[in-house]
Amino acid sequence: MTPDIVLWLAQDGITNGAIYALLALALLLVFSVTRVIFVPQGEFISYAALSLALLQSGQVPGVVYVLVAGGLVAAALDLARAIRLRDFSALPTALAGYVAFPCAMAALAWWAAPLKLALAWQVLIVMGLVVPLGPIVYRIAFRPLANASVLVLFIAAIAAHYTLQGLGLVFFGGEGLRSAAFSDARFALGVVQASAQSLLVILASIAVMLVLWLFFGRSIYGKALRATAVNRIGARLVGIRAELAGGISFLLAAFIGTLSGILIGPITTIYYDTGFIIGLKGFVGAILGGMASYPLAVAGSIALGLLESYVSFWSSAFKETIVFLVIIPPLVWLSLRSRHVEEEEEE
Amino acid sequence: MKAKFTVVALAAAICAGLAGAAQAEIVVGVSLGITGPGASLGVHYRNAYQLMPKTLGGEPVRYVILDDASDPTNAAKNARKLISEDKADVLMGSNGVPSAVQMAQAAAEARIPMMVLTPANLTGNTLHWSFIVPQTTELMMGAIAQKLKAQGVKTVGYIGYTDTWGDIVYKAIQSHAAEGGYKIVTDERYARSDTSVTGQILRLMSTNPDAIVIGGSGTGAALPHVTLVERGYKKGIYHNHGTVNAEFIKVGGKAVNGAVAVTGPLVVPEELPDNHPAKKVSLDFTKRYEAAFGAGTRNAFAGYAYDGMLLLDAAAPAALKKARPGTAEFREAMRASLEGVKNVVGTHGVYNMDAKTHNGLDERARVVVQVENGAWHYMK
Numbered sequence: 001m002t003p004d005i006v007l008w009l010a011q012d013g014i015t016n017g018a019i020y021a022l023l024a025l026a027l028l029l030v031f032s033v034t035r036v037i038f039v040p041q042g043e044f045i046s047y048a049a050l051s052l053a054l055l056q057s058g059q060v061p062g063v064v065y066v067l068v069a070g071g072l073v074a075a076a077l078d079l080a081r082a083i084r085l086r087d088f089s090a091l092p093t094a095l096a097g098y099v100a101f102p103c104a105m106a107a108l109a110w111w112a113a114p115l116k117l118a119l120a121w122q123v124l125i126v127m128g129l130v131v132p133l134g135p136i137v138y139r140i141a142f143r144p145l146a147n148a149s150v151l152v153l154f155i156a157a158i159a160a161h162y163t164l165q166g167l168g169l170v171f172f173g174g175e176g177l178r179s180a181a182f183s184d185a186r187f188a189l190g191v192v193q194a195s196a197q198s199l200l201v202i203l204a205s206i207a208v209m210l211v212l213w214l215f216f217g218r219s220i221y222g223k224a225l226r227a228t229a230v231n232r233i234g235a236r237l238v239g240i241r242a243e244l245a246g247g248i249s250f251l252l253a254a255f256i257g258t259l260s261g262i263l264i265g266p267i268t269t270i271y272y273d274t275g276f277i278i279g280l281k282g283f284v285g286a287i288l289g290g291m292a293s294y295p296l297a298v299a300g301s302i303a304l305g306l307l308e309s310y311v312s313f314w315s316s317a318f319k320e321t322i323v324f325l326v327i328i329p330p331l332v333w334l335s336l337r338s339r340h341v342e343e344e345e346e347e
Numbered sequence: 348m349k350a351k352f353t354v355v356a357l358a359a360a361i362c363a364g365l366a367g368a369a370q371a372e373i374v375v376g377v378s379l380g381i382t383g384p385g386a387s388l389g390v391h392y393r394n395a396y397q398l399m400p401k402t403l404g405g406e407p408v409r410y411v412i413l414d415d416a417s418d419p420t421n422a423a424k425n426a427r428k429l430i431s432e433d434k435a436d437v438l439m440g441s442n443g444v445p446s447a448v449q450m451a452q453a454a455a456e457a458r459i460p461m462m463v464l465t466p467a468n469l470t471g472n473t474l475h476w477s478f479i480v481p482q483t484t485e486l487m488m489g490a491i492a493q494k495l496k497a498q499g500v501k502t503v504g505y506i507g508y509t510d511t512w513g514d515i516v517y518k519a520i521q522s523h524a525a526e527g528g529y530k531i532v533t534d535e536r537y538a539r540s541d542t543s544v545t546g547q548i549l550r551l552m553s554t555n556p557d558a559i560v561i562g563g564s565g566t567g568a569a570l571p572h573v574t575l576v577e578r579g580y581k582k583g584i585y586h587n588h589g590t591v592n593a594e595f596i597k598v599g600g601k602a603v604n605g606a607v608a609v610t611g612p613l614v615v616p617e618e619l620p621d622n623h624p625a626k627k628v629s630l631d632f633t634k635r636y637e638a639a640f641g642a643g644t645r646n647a648f649a650g651y652a653y654d655g656m657l658l659l660d661a662a663a664p665a666a667l668k669k670a671r672p673g674t675a676e677f678r679e680a681m682r683a684s685l686e687g688v689k690n691v692v693g694t695h696g697v698y699n700m701d702a703k704t705h706n707g708l709d710e711r712a713r714v715v716v717q718v719e720n721g722a723w724h725y726m727k
Contacts, residue, residue, distance in 0.1 A: 313547070
């Protein structure tokens with residue numbers, strides 16, 4: 001192992017680690033606010049990367065059907081609730097968010113696909129198509145269960161994962177796609193050549209982390225999310241709606257997943273089921289960070305990326321085994337440290 | 348009175364069932380993964396049945412096609428259903444190796460000949476009743492070994508899937524190492540869903556092999572190839588037959604220009620030399636397939652279903668002389684007759700069935716192709 005190989009592997013590991021870190025943040029955010037272990041996080045990666053690749057080849061991504069149909073189901077749930085409670089005040093907002101916006105995005109995608117617009121526009125369209133799925137998934141699968149136990153929420157998350165992955169197979173097909181690189185430029189960093197794409201991944205990850213930090217530290221919605229994460233009942237008592245906090249956290253998670261998919265699409269071949277494995281590694285990263293602290297989750301994810309990179313050099317056949325094996329020590333430590341208090345909140 | 352009649356009818360039905368009622372037509376039971384993860388291949392297989400002739404050996408034929416959703420358990424269920432309810436004389440299927448193995452076991456239990464449409468490894472009594480239509484991986488990788496020898500390659504780096512396919516291709520290329528005069532120096536593995544193979548590629552290149560063989564399939568084989576090119580690997584990169592499709596080139600882009608792979612003649616029928624024995628059948632089938640399903644839809648998989656039918660067609664006359672379809676005697680006669688078919692020209696080559704391997708294809712069933720200007724082309 002020569003020094004330049006060490007550096008090459010480090011570059012590769014940090015690029016992948018940056019993606020895992022983003023996903024770890026999203027998982028941690030959703031878990032702390034809603035207690036949902038968000039298994040379908042990875043699906044947003046696949047959906048975004050495949051949608052971008054299809055738009056680049058001038059096709060309408062099948063995700064438009066998922067978006068419009070999902071929006072209609074969510075709106076129907078809200079309508080049923082409004083009729084039951086005889087309170088129609090929130091309905092116009094729900095219809096705008098769940099029906100009007102998805103339909104507008106779908107129409108835009110139909111119109112824009114054959115035109116092969118500039119990359120920036122395509123990225124925006126993919127964002128508009130995939131990110132709304134976050135709140136829609138929350139509305140359909142998790143909001144009705146908001147007070148259920150962590151286990152029930154986890155089972156619902158698995159169900160949502162299988163549904164979204166199955167829809168991915170239907171609409172994107174079994175073969176993989178790779179989107180065009182944002183830039184083919186390469187920079188010499190000492191003996192190592194860094195591709196512009198990897199630098200973009202790392203810079204975008206740092207930017208997202210900064211924005212999240214500002215959001216949670218400065219904005220009222222960010223503070224509301226933090227309050228909900230610290231104490232759900234307390235947050236409700238001071239007037240923070242748990243439903244709103246849940247919706248925002250899923251929106252952020254979907255945004256992070258979509259961004260990760262757009263960033264990673266040109267680096268590797270993405271299949272309908274690739275996102276799940278990437279999301280799972282983000283989960284491992286979050287666990288390495290103790291599933292509680294954001295900076296530790298980022299550090300854990302970067303460490304995981306580096307570990308993966310070096311293991312793939314030394315013993316590629318055992319790569320996944322070793323990568324998933326490292327979560328056992330932190331889990332043992334966490335379970336030994338926990339005080340075995342049922343944390344279920346009774347309403 | 349009515350009850351009595353029912354009993355009589357039932358008894359007659361049971362007797363007929365025991366004796367195996369003769370049918371006026373040959374029934375071919377087919378199970379394919381038309382949906383599920385294997386659907387991208389299964390649909391091609393299914394399409395081929397729309398181009399099948401209406402007779403086998405002059406006898407009318409009926410194809411019963413069921414979908415196993417790419418699930419081996421369903422394939423086994425379908426096989427039993429085809430045998431007991433549809434009274435199939437022959438089984439055909441499926442597009443996944445595990446599904447095909449399940450069907451072959453059910454066929455052997457019921458003593459029904461089975462045309463296996465994937466390169467499954469079968470032995471013993473299961474192989475006794477089964478005939479494997481596609482080329483074996485050893486046969487295919489033999490062509491790559493010849494290319495390596497012709498290029499004077501001494502060391503070969505290998506990178507393949509971390510699953511069974513990666514193992515099968517590795518063993519196949521290893522089995523030709525002595526005759527090809529090369530040595531395999533690395534055995535690296537990756538998963539189709541990996542986001543990066545940089546580590547494996549750096550390891551491969553640190554041994555500086557004369558050539559690299561990739562044991563992936565379809566678009567999954569593009570990632571190591573692209574990474575090798577990005578890292579500046581200039582020597583030959585060779586692929587197996589699982590990689591040859593248009594999507595591989597679409598995903599790999601310019602980086603996979605020059606990729607060499609082995610495949611069946613059906614992929615490039617127009618470019619085959621005129622004296623290639625399979626050219627006529629292959630070209631004919633491709634034209635009919637593309638006329639029915641659109642230009643550019645050609646693929647190797649539909650040809651396996653078609654070749655299976657050609658083998659049945661060649662074996663049927665001798666079997667029909669001995670017994671009528673729908674009887675156990677006919678099924679046994681079909682099996683014996685299939686075992687002896689000679690010089691059946693299919694879309695993939697010339698079949699001379701032998702009792703030991705039940706495959707019957709030889710070197711004529713493989714061609715070496717290369718990516719040039721965004722398409723696979725015949726390589727002399």
